[in-house]
Amino acid sequence: MKYLFGPVNSRRLGVSLGVDILPMKTCTLDCIYCECGRNSQVNLEAKEYVPADDVIKEISAYLDKNSNPDFITFSGGGEPTLNSGIGKIIDFIKNYNPKQKVAIITNGTLLGNPEIRARILRADIIMPSLDAVSPKIFEKINRPAEGLSPEKIINGIALLKKEAKGEVWVEVFILPDINDTLEELGLIREALLKISPDRVQLNTLDRPALAKTLRSISMGELSKIKEFMEPLYTEVIASPKMVNMKSMSPACGNILQILSRRPSTLEDLKALFPSNESVLKRYLQELENSDKIVRKLEKRGEFYKLK
Ligand code: SF4
Known part of the structure; x- marks a missing residue:
């Protein structure tokens, strides 16, 4: 399989068949916590990085021979909405089996673009990220492509929430001493109240060996942040244990x-x-x-x- 991986037992989605539709680390951001290392070429150009028809062939062959996974999930080592063929692939999955659930893990940076939002509206769960609201902290954590701002991202996610047919779960990645101050958490909460997502998910590093200068926040601190986010429906998805x-x-x-x-x-x-x-x-x-x-x-x- 060239574009599919798994299925894996995902913490959030159950049995999830991954689809990776980009060359490694093709992304609009260069997050300091990214598992794939540095990305020196952040990029905002949406195009068909890998042919949608090839991905569709692989998904079709998989579904013909295997039982349906709980989710087919667009994820991998980059930002999936950068591939302009994503809508065609989602349409194929939904037309092939309307009951097959589709999820998209996105950094949310391109959701201000109505064409890009329209491509992914049929997904059952869309999971954008929001790690910072202050421009300085956004720059520090996410090291974005030129022209991106937290304001644009928040507006894009809010529009997506209004238009999406399925659910929108926003992930906040907490990094101690960077975005866990009362002030920044207050701004994030305010932005989330504006977006009104179906869920907020709090995450932190669980692979310290990959980012030696960063550390994870404790489960106790994450629980306090969860309380702070009320009345938003919030869950802690970080796991203190390594995955199997x-x-x-x-x-x-x-x-x-x-x-x-x-x-x-x-x-x-x-x-x-x-x-x-x-x-x-x-x-x-x-x-x-x-x-x-x-x-x-x-x-x-x-x-x-x-x-
Ligand atoms: S958005 Fe995801 S893939 Fe892109 S740099 Fe950040 S963590 Fe890595």
């Missing part, structure tokens, strides 16, 4: 996380991601091309390790 390796997708962050602990052969990695060999190989190739990992021949075979 067997259920992980071979997303670039997961591969880097494993390699940061121990160099591994392709066979070692295949044992961790048993159902995703072709996607695993694609990510390894992309990580090599972007100089994040190298191969080294050792006694037991060829090892992948961090550069």
Whole structure:
């Protein structure tokens, strides 16, 4: 499978078949907590980065042979709404099986554009992010492409909430000493009250090895923030435990996380991601091309390790 990964047991969506419709780290932001490392080329150009027809063929072949996942989820190592073919792919899924649920994990930056909103309105759950309202903190956390602002993002998400047929769940990623001050949380709450999402989800780092200068916030602090967000329906989705390796997708962050602990052969990695060999190989190739990992021949075979 080139564009699909999983299905994985997702914390938020149950059994979720992932769809990745972008080359790795094609994004409008360069978040400091991103699992995929630095993105030096933030980009606002929406185009068909990978052909929608190829993705549709793969989804169709999967659904013909397998039981339906709870969700087909657009996610991966970039911003899925940057692919202008996303609407065509969602339409295919919904026409193929109107009961098949579709979710989109988006950073919300392009939702001010009515054409882009129109492409994703048939999704059952759209999950945009909002990490900051103050321009300074937004710049610090999200390192956006030129021309983006928190105000535009908030307005875009609010419009989406009015137009969407399904639910809108807004994720707030909390980073201690950056966006957890009373002042910033107050601004985020105010913006969320304006958006009126179906849910607010609080998240924090659960892979400290990937971002050595950042730390996660405690579960106790997250619970206090949850109370602070009332009357908004808010849940804490961060997990104090690591996810079960067997259920992980071979997303670039997961591969880097494993390699940061121990160099591994392709066979070692295949044992961790048993159902995703072709996607695993694609990510390894992309990580090599972007100089994040190298191969080294050792006694037991060829090892992948961090550069
Ligand atoms: S929006 Fe997602 S993919 Fe893009 S930089 Fe931020 S965390 Fe990474």
